[in-house]
Amino acid sequence: MRYAETGFYLEVDLSRGNVERVATDPKETELYLGGLGTNAKILWDRVPPEAEPFSPENLLIFSAGLLCGTPATGCNRTIVSTISPQTRLMAFSMMGGFFAPELKYAGYDKVIIRGQSPKLVYLWINNDKVEIRDATHLAGKGAVETAELIKKELKEPNAQVAAIGLAGENRVFFASIEQGRSSASRGGIGAVMGDKGLKAIVVRGTKDVSLARPAEFMNLCEDVAQYIKFRNQNPIPNVMPILAGLGSPQEMKVHDEKWHTENFMWGNSRLRRKDFWNEDIAREWTETLDSMRRRLISCYNCPMTCGATIAPPGRPTYMMKCFSKLTYTMAAMSDLEFGLGIAQSATEYGVDGFSAPQVMAFALELLEEGILTAEDFPGMPEDNEGRFYWLLDRIVRREGIGDILANGTYWAAKQIGKGAEKFAHNNIKKHEQLPLKLSMLNPIYFLMYCTGEKINITQIEGQFPQAPFFTLEERQEFVKDWFQVPDDKFKQYFLEWEPRGEKSMPFFPTVQMCCDIVDWQERMHYIDDALGMCAGLSSFPLKPPYHIHNYPKFISAGAGFDMDEEKLTQAAKRYRTLVRAINISRGMRRKDDKPPENHWKKRFPELEKELLDTYYKFKGWNQDGIPTKESLIELGLGFVADEFIKRGILREDDDTPSQEMAAAAGGEV
Amino acid sequence: MAGDKKKKIVKTIKVNADKCNGCRACELACSSFHAEPRYSSNNPARSRIRVVRDPLRDIYVPIYAGEYTPSECLGRDKYVLDGKEYDECAFCRAACPSRDLFKEPDSKLPLKCDMCEGEEVPLCVKWCLVDALEYEQREEDAEEEEPAGEMELGLEALARKHGLRSLVDAVARMASSDKA
Numbered sequence: 009m010r011y012a013e014t015g016f017y018l019e020v021d022l023s024r025g026n027v028e029r030v031a032t033d034p035k036e037t038e039l040y041l042g043g044l045g046t047n048a049k050i051l052w053d054r055v056p057p058e059a060e061p062f063s064p065e066n067l068l069i070f071s072a073g074l075l076c077g078t079p080a081t082g083c084n085r086t087i088v089s090t091i092s093p094q095t096r097l098m099a100f101s102m103m104g105g106f107f108a109p110e111l112k113y114a115g116y117d118k119v120i121i122r123g124q125s126p127k128l129v130y131l132w133i134n135n136d137k138v139e140i141r142d143a144t145h146l147a148g149k150g151a152v153e154t155a156e157l158i159k160k161e162l163k164e165p166n167a168q169v170a171a172i173g174l175a176g177e178n179r180v181f182f183a184s185i186e187q188g189r190s191s192a193s194r195g196g197i198g199a200v201m202g203d204k205g206l207k208a209i210v211v212r213g214t215k216d217v218s219l220a221r222p223a224e225f226m227n228l229c230e231d232v233a234q235y236i237k238f239r240n241q242n243p244i245p246n247v248m249p250i251l252a253g254l255g256s257p258q259e260m261k262v263h264d265e266k267w268h269t270e271n272f273m274w275g276n277s278r279l280r281r282k283d284f285w286n287e288d289i290a291r292e293w294t295e296t297l298d299s300m301r302r303r304l305i306s307c308y309n310c311p312m313t314c315g316a317t318i319a320p321p322g323r324p325t326y327m328m329k330c331f332s333k334l335t336y337t338m339a340a341m342s343d344l345e346f347g348l349g350i351a352q353s354a355t356e357y358g359v360d361g362f363s364a365p366q367v368m369a370f371a372l373e374l375l376e377e378g379i380l381t382a383e384d385f386p387g388m389p390e391d392n393e394g395r396f397y398w399l400l401d402r403i404v405r406r407e408g409i410g411d412i413l414a415n416g417t418y419w420a421a422k423q424i425g426k427g428a429e430k431f432a433h434n435n436i437k438k439h440e441q442l443p444l445k446l447s448m449l450n451p452i453y454f455l456m457y458c459t460g461e462k463i464n465i466t467q468i469e470g471q472f473p474q475a476p477f478f479t480l481e482e483r484q485e486f487v488k489d490w491f492q493v494p495d496d497k498f499k500q501y502f503l504e505w506e507p508r509g510e511k512s513m514p515f516f517p518t519v520q521m522c523c524d525i526v527d528w529q530e531r532m533h534y535i536d537d538a539l540g541m542c543a544g545l546s547s548f549p550l551k552p553p554y555h556i557h558n559y560p561k562f563i564s565a566g567a568g569f570d571m572d573e574e575k576l577t578q579a580a581k582r583y584r585t586l587v588r589a590i591n592i593s594r595g596m597r598r599k600d601d602k603p604p605e606n607h608w609k610k611r612f613p614e615l616e617k618e619l620l621d622t623y624y625k626f627k628g629w630n631q632d633g634i635p636t637k638e639s640l641i642e643l644g645l646g647f648v649a650d651e652f653i654k655r656g657i658l659r660e661d662d663d664t665p666s667q668e669m670a671a672a673a674g675g676e677v
Numbered sequence: 678m679a680g681d682k683k684k685k686i687v688k689t690i691k692v693n694a695d696k697c698n699g700c701r702a703c704e705l706a707c708s709s710f711h712a713e714p715r716y717s718s719n720n721p722a723r724s725r726i727r728v729v730r731d732p733l734r735d736i737y738v739p740i741y742a743g744e745y746t747p748s749e750c751l752g753r754d755k756y757v758l759d760g761k762e763y764d765e766c767a768f769c770r771a772a773c774p775s776r777d778l779f780k781e782p783d784s785k786l787p788l789k790c791d792m793c794e795g796e797e798v799p800l801c802v803k804w805c806l807v808d809a810l811e812y813e814q815r816e817e818d819a820e821e822e823e824p825a826g827e828m829e830l831g832l833e834a835l836a837r838k839h840g841l842r843s844l845v846d847a848v849a850r851m852a853s854s855d856k857a
Contacts, residue, residue: 237806325732
């Protein structure tokens with residue numbers, strides 16, 4: 009009997025049209041938990057570093073987290089893992105919504121897709137009955153439209169659908185997978201789905217997910233529910249409103265966008281508009297949101313209402329979440345009405361809400377600079393908003409200039425040449441980032457930007473306040489009920505952290521403290537991604553209901569194997585290192601661990617070197633960022649060490665860095 | 678039918694569909710509570726509450742499993758409220774042959790809400806953290822029902838078998854032929 013998990017994977021070979029239900033080894037669950045953890049193990053075992061992202065050998069794994077389908081509030085995430093066409097590294101984007109629990113109820117922990125279908129198909133999983141069905145009639149249809157059509161065609165209104173739009177079909181490097189009110193957007197995983205000829209996965213499940221010690225598990229859930237209520241009634245003072253509460257930032261609720269519009273950059277992550285927000289704009293944007301927002305909505309088994317149904321005039325209703333509310337608006341230097349309208353097209357086409365607007369702004373900047381010319385944009389409308397709609401259309405169809413832009417700013421700039429590279433300025437590891445440009449280096453964020461292998465700052469930050477509080481009294485008040493810390497030393501770090509003077513950034517928190525803080529923040533994200541927990545109730549906000557002290561109890565009461573804080577920390581470290589190992593085997597090195605060059609105006613090269621040196625050591629990596637043989641063996645990853653030695657990535661005798669170090673000084677754009 | 682005045686407890690779950698966020702925590706809590714042993718398994722398909730949910734049309738209707746009915750209604754009804762057209766049977770609580778709702782997925786036996794007898798409030802209400810579900814309880818005067826006689830039991834059985842309407846038709850036919 010398996011608890012919390014189903015103990016089965018669904019293996020689908022689209023080249024042969026073969027479907028198999030495969031029992032899994034419970035020992036793997038203890039070592040890698042599930043979700044991201046077991047995904048990483050499968051990718052390591054089965055996708056060699058030589059395998060191209062667009063090839064039958066690449067796997068596309070849809071995984072429920074270990075605790076999805078149980079009553080644990082907010083545990084509903086699907087972790088989709090593959091090799092990204094854009095970064096050529098492991099991508100592990102995630103989505104909330106309703107897919108993961110439904111997959112569990114259908115009797116599977118994962119769907120593992122391999123091969124390539126000769127024609128467009130969709131996968132229909134109805135408990136034990138699994139069919140690969142023709143989807144040629146759905147070619148070119150929007151992702152949301154596809155979901156509705158399939159549910160009607162199958163007469164299954166309760167089925168959950170994860171689908172790609174035109175962008176995925178045309179292998180746009182930042183294509184998303186859309187599902188319910190959620191999407192797995194980052195890293196271009198929708199393009200891999202398109203490359204496999206898979207339009208959608210549809211799932212309906214009516215089986216049980218069992219708990220090992222049910223009464224104990226429910227008590228834990230009740231504690232969490234009580235704490236959510238407490239936190240909803242007691243927002244954290246001294247931080248900006250979107251960081252005061254739980255959930256992902258409540259963008260669908262708030263009207264006051266002064267902070268985002270005046271601190272984030274507009275256009276191609278260029279322009280900061282410090283006096284943008286005024287009464288007129290506030291009134292206008294409030295009217296826009298109020299007139300289009302129909303309802304605040306949640307993912308499965310979660311009270312946080314982070315999303316909303318949006319009905320722009322003259323367009324179909326769609327579901328939106330979080331910061332895509334502003335990314336199109338700000339890239340186009342336009343208003344909220346435009347942003348909410350074009351996001352509807354973007355959702356149907358299935359593109360990432362960070363990359364897509366930035367790519368379009370980048371193209372127009374190149375036009376302004378004369379690197380691209382009017383001839384590259386034949387038929388483009390004159391008006392600003394019209395240009396964005398036109399560009400989006402070209403990109404998802406890969407027509408003309410759109411075919412180049414569809415590869416993202418990094419690859420497009422390389423192809424365009426003529427100095428275009430310096431306009432692709434907001435990337436990490438070839439992947440577009442939040443449009444933020446700041447003044448002085450923040451050492452904690454420096455480490456997170458460098459080493460966050462989800463390559464997205466929001467997917468590593470959290471737990472520790474982003475900035476020091478002004479007075480000691482405020483800080484003392486904050487740490488009073490801060491029981492989520494893994495160790496009391498974090499309270500001390502925060503108490504001593506001053507906005508100015510000796511104990512302020514960039515030299516305080518000290519290098520060692522920064523390592524501790526970043527490691528804790530990252531660990532919580534990795535645990536969430538294995539359990540299927542939404543970061544909005546756990547790793548992202550301050551003082552969340554899930555933390556390192558109650559997670560082991562959830563796991564042992566739910567899944568039925570022994571777990572404690574140490575074991576959980578070790579497991580998270582194990583698969584985190586395995587993610588790194590996959591990327592190292594694909595050529596990632598220290599030279600790639602860096603923030604966008606212009607992210608901070610004031611940089612501190614010596615301090616930055618010390619930060620990275622120390623953090624690598626702390627993580628058990630050598631000075632080139634490669635996990636050492638010793639640390640791999642300690643984590644039970646001796647097979648990785650063997651492979652690294654075989655491939656000449658590590659040497660048998662010691663852990664001195666290979667010749668890759670020489671390249672570290674130079675680095676690419 | 679005049680009987681002694683008696684008190685009965687009326688239990689109501691007030692559904693505020695405007696507050697529903699569509700998260701289906703109610704379904705999960707219900708299925709979990711009714712598992713044997715309690716909370717040991719989770720499966721919304723076994724739930725006695727379902728959220729009829731269509732986000733793109735902004736339709737959110739939590740409904741509770743009511744009585745089992747062996748036959749479909751002869752007619753259907755459709756409601757339009759606030760400009761939203763609801764599906765046929767969207768508000769109906771019956772486990773009925775016309776649809777898949779409120780039947781055990783394995784045995785297909787009908788499910789019925791029991792208001793989580795013995796608990797302070799039904800579990801769906803407890804786990805609806807957005808307060809779309811509220812529990813109310815009140816006392817009402819009740820007529821004491823007389824136990825159903827043999828004839829009624831027999832007629833009920835006939836009605837179940839043939840449908841009330843055909844039974845009424847048959848009785849009417851008998852009555853009119855008797856007159857003649």
